[in-house]
Amino acid sequence: MKILGKITILLCGSLLLFFTSDFPDFGDANSPASLHLSPYFIEHTLEDTAVPNVVTSVLADYRGYDTMFETTVILTAGLACFLLLRIPKRAVKNRYYLHEPTGVTLRFEGDKYPQESDVFKRIDSSWVPYDIIINFTCRLLIHFIQIFALYVVAHGHHSPGGGFQGGVVLGASVILFAISGNLRAAIKRFGEKTAALFSATGVFIYAGTAALCMVLGENFIDYAALAPILGSDRIMARSHGIFIVEIGVAVAVMAVMIWIYYNLSSAGKQDEGL
């Protein structure tokens, strides 16, 4: 069976390599892809949408359906993680508390444990107490990471980046907070319900903007229809529409990344974890 698998892999690999030679060369001006669509996008993007970055306008405007359903796919991934992994918090059997005046660690079983106390500090059962240097450095860094993420989202029209990358960086800042401190502190600030609500809101912003264009009597995802609402001409309306949609993508991606991390790192208990 092992030999059969290796033969199959070798055969498929050699077939792939053999047919790769039929592909156009890298940067070939006569390949089908660079004969019809690419020249159109490169020549018409600035006059159609007033967006200097061609990639952004192709992703959010010319190929808007693609990005919309990509966002839906990400929401589905977050939902699948939630449905597969999430179990009630009551399943946690033992809790460990540090009695701070004496430095003794106590184990509590069942439902009796100290609530919100000054002397008892909850510690994780499988994770060593976190380091103060790491904690402090990460707390210093998180602000700058978040400002950079907002810059990436807002500046996607002019530079590489956009909703997806900015959303991931925003989510990573919260994940960094959860890793450097502990998971409960992060959940207290950005809860599970918030994550679920934000991930649905992001997709709704995208689909809602697209549907609004249809309500105003034009095609789905034709942001030029938003011109009377945004108070600009039809070309700038497409640029603004791309920006609104990017914000939706960023919100959805940020929330889903955080949501998946909460479920994965705590094995669905959302109580203690990495």
Place this chain on the structure above:
Amino acid sequence: MIIPIDLIILVLIIVSAIAAITVPDLLSSAVILGAYSFLLCLLWTVMGAVDVAFTEATVGAGVSTVFCVAAIFHTSRRTKD
């Protein structure tokens, strides 16, 4: 001279891809996959696809490595059966 840099990165990508599946420890495998994603990001920057490179750096090298480590955190070194 762009071609030699291209080739060096490509060789490193293949080396790290093979290392990621042959290393016995799961945690090192996850870290090597992160290095693989980062090298792929470099390759895309060399080829001029900066947007894709940015996505690869944030998603591939950043968040997916964290997800892998978070999942490996819940495994034990030896199986119980």
